[in-house]
Amino acid sequence: MNSPGGHFHTPTHGSDRISISGLRAITIVGALPHEREIEQPLQIDLDLRVDLRDPGLTDELGDTVHYGLVADRVVAVVEESKDILLERLIARIADEALQFDRVEAVDVTLTKLRPPLAVDAVSTSVSISRTRAELSVPPHTVNRAFIALGSNLGDRAGYLSFAVEQLGNVVAQSQVYETAPVGGPEDQGPYLNMVVEIETSLDPFALLRRCQRIESEAMRQRTVRWGPRTLDVDIVFFGDVAIQSEELTIPHAHFAERRFVLAPLSDIAPDRCPDGWDTQLPADDIQALGQLGD
Numbered sequence: 001m002n003s004p005g006g007h008f009h010t011p012t013h014g015s016d017r018i019s020i021s022g023l024r025a026i027t028i029v030g031a032l033p034h035e036r037e038i039e040q041p042l043q044i045d046l047d048l049r050v051d052l053r054d055p056g057l058t059d060e061l062g063d064t065v066h067y068g069l070v071a072d073r074v075v076a077v078v079e080e081s082k083d084i085l086l087e088r089l090i091a092r093i094a095d096e097a098l099q100f101d102r103v104e105a106v107d108v109t110l111t112k113l114r115p116p117l118a119v120d121a122v123s124t125s126v127s128i129s130r131t132r133a134e135l136s137v138p139p140h141t142v143n144r145a146f147i148a149l150g151s152n153l154g155d156r157a158g159y160l161s162f163a164v165e166q167l168g169n170v171v172a173q174s175q176v177y178e179t180a181p182v183g184g185p186e187d188q189g190p191y192l193n194m195v196v197e198i199e200t201s202l203d204p205f206a207l208l209r210r211c212q213r214i215e216s217e218a219m220r221q222r223t224v225r226w227g228p229r230t231l232d233v234d235i236v237f238f239g240d241v242a243i244q245s246e247e248l249t250i251p252h253a254h255f256a257e258r259r260f261v262l263a264p265l266s267d268i269a270p271d272r273c274p275d276g277w278d279t280q281l282p283a284d285d286i287q288a289l290g291q292l293g294d
Contacts, residue, residue, distance in 0.1 A: 016049065016050055016051055016052040016053075017047045017048060017049050017050065018047075018048040018050055018052075018064075018065055018067050019045075019046065019047050019048075020044075020045070020046045020048070020067055020070065020071055020074075021045045021046075022043060022045065023043065023044040023045070023046075023071055023074065023075060024041060024042070024043055024044075025041070025042055025044065025075045025078035025079050026039045026040065026041050026042070026079065027039055027040070027042060027078050027079050027080075027081050027089075028040075028081070028082050029042065029081060029082075029083055029084070029085075029086065029089055029112075030084065030112075030116065031084050031085070032116055034116070040112065040113070040114055041113045041114065042078060042110060042111060042112060042113065043110075043111040043113055043123075043125075044074055044075070044078065044093060044108065044109070044110055044111075045108070045109040045111075046070070046074065046093075046097060046106060046107070046108050047106065047107040048065055048067070048070065048097060048100075048103050048105075048106050049103070049104050049105040049106065049107075050064065050065050050102050050103055050104065051102070051104075052064065053210075053213060054206065054209055054210055054213060057209065057212070057213040057216065058209045058213070060209070062206065063206055063209060064102065065100050065101075065102050065103055066100075069100070070097060070100060070103075073096055073099075074093055074096055074097060077089075077092055077093055077096050078093065086110050086112065086124075086125075086126045087126055089110060090108050090110040090126050090127075090128055091128065091130075093108050093110065094106050094108050094128060094130040094135070095130075095135055098130065098131075098132050098135055101201070103132070104131065104132055105129065105130065105131040105132065106129070106130055107127070107128070107129045108127065108128055108129075108130075109125055109126070109127040110125060110126055110127075111123050111124070111125035112124045112125065141201055142199050142200070142201055143199070143200055143201070143202075143238060143239045143241075144171075144197060144198070144199060144237075144238075144239055145197070145198050145200055145204075145207060145235060145237060145238045145239070146195055146196070146197050146198075146235075146236040146237040146265065146268075146269060146272065147163075147167060147195065147196050147197075147198060147211065147233060147234065147235060147236065148193070148194075148195050148232070148233075148234045148236050148252070148255070148261050148264070148265075149163050149164070149193065149194050149195070149196065149231070149232065149233055149234075150191045150192065150193045150194075150229075150231070150232040150234075150260070151191065151192050151229070151230055151231050151232070152181060152188060152189050152190060152191040152192070152228050152229065153189075153228050153229060153230045154230055156191070156192040157176070157192060157292065157293075159218050159230050159231045160176065160192055160194060160231075160292055161292060161293070162214070162217075162218055162231070163214055163218070163231055163233055164196060164292065166210075166214045166217070167196065167198050167210070167211075167214065167233075168198070169198050169199040169200060170196050170197070170198050171197050171198065171199055172196065172197040172268040172269075173194060173195070173196045173197070173268065173291070173292065174194045174195045174196070174263075174264030174265065174267035174268050175194065175264060175267055175288045175289065175290055175291055176192050176193070176194045176264075176288075176289045176290065176291070176292050177192070177193045177194065177260060177263055177264055177286050177287065177288055177289065178190050178191070178192055178193075178286070178287045178289055179191050179192075179193050179259070179260040179285065179286045179287075180285035180286070181228075182258065182260065188228040189228065190285075191260065192289075193260045193261070193263075193264055194264045194292065195236065195261065195264040195265045195267070195268060195269075196268075197268055197269065204235065204238045204241060204243060204248060204250060205247065205248060207235060207238065208235060208247070208248050211233040211234070211235060212233075214231070214233050215229075215230075215231050215232070215233050218230045218231035234252055235248070235250055235252065236250075236251060236252045236255050236261060236265065236272075237250065237251050237252075237272060238250050256274050256277065257281070258281075259277075259281050259282070259283075259286055260286060262274075262277050262278075262281070263286060263288075266278075
């Protein structure tokens with residue numbers, strides 16, 4: 001199967017960051033006797049590494065990190081400190097920043113603005129970089145979700161590959177199936193369909209927004225109901241959660257009626273398929289093509 005072949009721009013979200021510069025706080029810190037008696041000013045600079053693709057699409061505060069809250073909590077850590085070394089205080093600042101959901105790593109610089117030196121110096125500082133994995137920070141809550149993918153326009157396999165890459169943390173993926181279109185205009189071409197299982201720390205509605213962002217980046221146009229599309233990204237299951245709202249229904253409302261969903265789903269999670277589905281549903285025009293990229 002073909003790769004995306006340059007159709008898409010893959011965001012370099014590993015370099016996404018939120019910077020908070022020049023935070024000031026006054027506290028007791030230092031090893032010298034007078035430093036244990038007199039508070040002194042410190043400056044804190046932080047770079048939070050956060051995936052900013054979702055808030056860039058949704059404009060929702062819940063999809064990003066509230067840097068005002070980060071600043072408040074970091075300043076509180078500093079003001080309440082009685083640490084001797086900057087090295088100890090900066091480690092606690094990093095640990096506090098990593099408590100925020102969606103912050104995967106942080107760079108911190110902590111500066112003494114009035115260093116007690118015998119020579120003339122403007123300031124002294126220490127800097128560290130820490131990741132969530134390196135510190136004893138509770139992991140994100142991880143959920144398992146099953147996502148159905150489909151495409152019948154353009155580089156169909158390329159669009160599926162793009163979706164798999166953008167979803168991230170894919171732990172299982174079905175074969176790719178070529179299927180006849182169901183519903184919609186009569187002149188549209190066949191689909192490529194597959195189902196993937198992912199691990200995600202997002203809640204169901206945030207995952208929905210990510211799926212919609214992926215569709216948008218694949219130039220999905222919603223002009224005709226059940227019409228041809230570059231990419232469909234639909235949540236079929238999210239753990240054992242059941243949701244019925246105007247925005248989202250889980251399990252997917254029609255999954256049990258669609259062979260093009262159940263056939264790939266049965267590859268990776270047969271227990272999620274209704275009993276007898278293979279004989280009860282119409283035998284649509286469907287063909288297994290093997291794994292994506294074969």
